[in-house]
Amino acid sequence: xxxxxxxxxxxxxxxxxxxxxxxxxxxxxxxxxxxxxxxxxxxxxxxxxxxxxxxxxxxxxxxxxxxxxxxxxxxxxxxxxxxxxxxxxxxxxxxxxxxxxxxxxxxxxxxxxxxxxxxxxxxxxxxxxxxxxxxxxxxxxxxxxxxxxxxxxxxxxxxxxxxxxxxxxxxxxxxxxxxxxxxxxxxxxxxxxxxxxxxxxxxxxxxxxxxxxxxxxxxxxxxxxxxxxxxxxxxxxxxxxxxxxxxxxxxxxxxxxxxxxxxxxxxxxxxxxxxxxxxxxxxxxxxxxxxxxxxxxxxxxxxxxxxxxxxxxxxxxxxxxxxxxxxxxxxxxxxxxxxxxxx
Amino acid sequence: xxxxxxxxxxxxxxxxxxxxxxxxxxxxxxxxxxxxxxxxxxxxxxxxxxxxxxxxxxxxxxxxxxxxxxxxxxxxxxxxxxxxxxxxxxxxxxxxxxxxxxxxxxxxxxxxxxxxxxxxxxxxxxxxxxxxxxxxxxxxxxxxxxxxxxxxxxxxxxxxxxxxxxxxxxxxxxxxxxxxxxxxxxxxxxxxxxxxxxxxxxxxxxxxxxxxxxxxxxxxxxxxxxxxxxxxxxxxxxxxxxxxxxxxxxxxxxxxxxxxxxxxxxxxxxxxxxxxxxxxxxxxxxxxxxxxxxxxxxxxxxxxxxxxxxxxxxxxxx
Numbered sequence: 274x275x276x277x278x279x280x281x282x283x284x285x286x287x288x289x290x291x292x293x294x295x296x297x298x299x300x301x302x303x304x305x306x307x308x309x310x311x312x313x314x315x316x317x318x319x320x321x322x323x324x325x326x327x328x329x330x331x332x333x334x335x336x337x338x339x340x341x342x343x344x345x346x347x348x349x350x351x352x353x354x355x356x357x358x359x360x361x362x363x364x365x366x367x368x369x370x371x372x373x374x375x376x377x378x379x380x381x382x383x384x385x386x387x388x389x390x391x392x393x394x395x396x397x398x399x400x401x402x403x404x405x406x407x408x409x410x411x412x413x414x415x416x417x418x419x420x421x422x423x424x425x426x427x428x429x430x431x432x433x434x435x436x437x438x439x440x441x442x443x444x445x446x447x448x449x450x451x452x453x454x455x456x457x458x459x460x461x462x463x464x465x466x467x468x469x470x471x472x473x474x475x476x477x478x479x480x481x482x483x484x485x486x487x488x489x490x491x492x493x494x495x496x497x498x499x500x501x502x503x504x505x506x507x508x509x510x511x512x513x514x515x516x517x518x519x520x521x522x523x524x525x526x527x528x529x530x531x532x533x534x535x536x537x538x539x540x541x542x543x544x545x546x547x548x549x550x551x552x553x554x555x556x557x558x559x560x561x562x563x564x565x566x567x568x569x570x571x572x573x574x575x576x577x578x579x580x581x582x583x584x585x586x587x588x589x590x591x592x593x594x595x596x597x598x599x600x601x602x603x604x605x606x607x608x609x610x611x612x613x614x615x616x
Numbered sequence: 617x618x619x620x621x622x623x624x625x626x627x628x629x630x631x632x633x634x635x636x637x638x639x640x641x642x643x644x645x646x647x648x649x650x651x652x653x654x655x656x657x658x659x660x661x662x663x664x665x666x667x668x669x670x671x672x673x674x675x676x677x678x679x680x681x682x683x684x685x686x687x688x689x690x691x692x693x694x695x696x697x698x699x700x701x702x703x704x705x706x707x708x709x710x711x712x713x714x715x716x717x718x719x720x721x722x723x724x725x726x727x728x729x730x731x732x733x734x735x736x737x738x739x740x741x742x743x744x745x746x747x748x749x750x751x752x753x754x755x756x757x758x759x760x761x762x763x764x765x766x767x768x769x770x771x772x773x774x775x776x777x778x779x780x781x782x783x784x785x786x787x788x789x790x791x792x793x794x795x796x797x798x799x800x801x802x803x804x805x806x807x808x809x810x811x812x813x814x815x816x817x818x819x820x821x822x823x824x825x826x827x828x829x830x831x832x833x834x835x836x837x838x839x840x841x842x843x844x845x846x847x848x849x850x851x852x853x854x855x856x857x858x859x860x861x862x863x864x865x866x867x868x869x870x871x872x873x874x875x876x877x878x879x880x881x882x883x884x885x886x887x888x889x890x891x892x893x894x895x896x897x898x899x900x901x902x903x904x905x906x907x908x909x910x911x912x913x914x915x916x917x918x919x920x921x922x923x924x925x926x927x928x929x930x931x932x933x934x
Contacts, residue, residue: 340803479661549808556859562816
């Protein structure tokens with residue numbers, strides 16, 4: 274699956290591994306939010322995303338895994354163009370979003386679909402399913418009503434909202450959580466995007482529906498050759514629905530790897546901790562205690578020096594981990610970890 | 617039942633009156649719990665598992681249509697108690713609750729130490745200094761630094777607040793603590809930490825737990841026994857080991873198959889269809905519309921069959 278490792282993202286070279294052409298390229302991305310005291314006066318920055326680089330190829334599904342507050346949502350919103358990068362580039366199909374014109378933004382919005390976390394909150398309660406799905410088409414200038422309806426029906430069929438006629442005139446509150454999420458996915462798909470960003474798409478859904486929705490997303494991703502960024506905190510679902518994993522901690526990506534590799538051979542101590550903490554249903558779990566790193570993720574206003582995980586890390590090397598920021602080290606082809614243990 | 621039984625529920629029912637009709641949230645639940653035992657109640661949302669917690673602790677909303685059955689605690693039928701007796705002798709004395717999203721239910725204007733000490737003062741009439749002393753030991757048990765006694769809820773992280781809520785439930789040393797989705801809003805590492813705390817408390821304080829959750833994987837961290845709830849009824853009860861290796865009821869099998877696993881290569885499957893509305897329940901087995909093994913008899917109410925001390929409510933085992 275992964276061919277060659279040529280990661281030198283800091284120098285701005287092309288991607289980590291070669292499978293197809295690069296669709297989305299993120300370089301040296303910083304997203305900082307300014308803190309203000311009493312409405313004016315500078316009081317520091319929240320460094321939500323700090324020096325993140327990666328490449329996403331056409332048709333590739335990547336999972337971004339991390340705990341709340343690690344910056345994964347800020348990263349996603351920057352990719353969607355909802356946050357402005359403080360520093361660094363986001364290039365989509367070779368075009369830099371920092372230099373987009375209004376037309377470019379319109380074009381970009383058609384290329385990128387967004388699946389929100391809470392489907393009920395994401396759907397306007399006073400619109401019918403048909404109206405919800407038609408709206409992007411109207412906004413993007415599809416004037417022919419018959420064509421609009423035909424496209425709405427096609428996409429509803431694809432997300433398996435059938436029989437379509439029953440659902441067209443329904444309002445969101447009349448649908449179950451799983452059906453609402455299908456409408457959200459249909460809306461993200463209707464402009465035939467190249468990239469789907471799914472922010473915890475199943476965390477609000479019932480356990481038995483989660484797998485169904487994830488399989489639907491995976492099916493669409495494969496049949497339409499979509500690139501997908503799947504943001505989640507749940508490691509156990511990741512292997513079935515993506516090819517690569519990025520692990521984020523306190524604004525940094527600490528490990529990037531093909532899925533199978535990271536599960537067999539987690540390299541960053543934080544990744545290992547996440548894997549340890551994730552349970553499988555097994556009655557033996559009740560007999561043992563888990564080794565969990567002490568403490569909590571640091572403040573993003575005053576992050577620790579050096580490696581941000583060092584205050585919690587049991588393998589830290591004194592005078593190195595707490596002083597110098599670790600660069601990316603290659604573990605195996607396509608698998609990198611920002612950890613001094615691999616120098 | 618044996619002398620080891622701490623809590624026994626017999627045909628417990630809790631129905632709510634709504635404008636659309638009667639919601640049969642808890643509909644004839646039977647199960648028992650031993651001393652120092654942890655039972656997990658598993659189920660999808662809307663199966664009545666949170667209502668079961670409310671029914672056990674008699675924390676009822678105003679729209680109750682009917683509330684009946686027997687609840688034996690240490691052999692006494694506490695359903696016979698009036699509300700005042702229940703409050704004085706049972707709630708927070710014998711059993712307590714960590715409600716859903718407990719970490720957001722702390723009082724924002726009280727110091728968390730005072731909140732943890734409060735049940736001792738109201739239920740046992742203990743003086744504040746002494747109660748605070750007990751709260752301090754409780755903080756040690758759940759792994760919250762003692763200095764946090766003087767903090768307010770907003771000064772603590774989610775995981776710490778959840779521990780405070782657990783400390784509050786444990787401070788009167790009840791025999792039974794009901795935990796309603798104790799870790800659903802927490803991060804993976806915090807969640808694992810909370811389960812470490814609960815396991816330790818089970819050893820150190822010999823508390824019994826009823827853990828209500830939809831998260832099958834993490835529930836195995838604490839479970840001695842597992843009860844599966846579907847549409848207001850318990851459909852299977854069994855020891856954790858046999859349940860997690862080989863569930864009996866078709867619904868339990870489907871539930872287990874829907875869990876994505878980190879280790880092992882079994883691809884998760886989903887359960888087709890959705891649970892019946894608690895407003896309008898079908899006759900016979902409530903799972904039969906979604907059940908791959910359904911046959912003619914399933915239109916009759918299935919009996920409870922005992923197999924190797926495991927209980928299953930399904931015609932397949934009759």
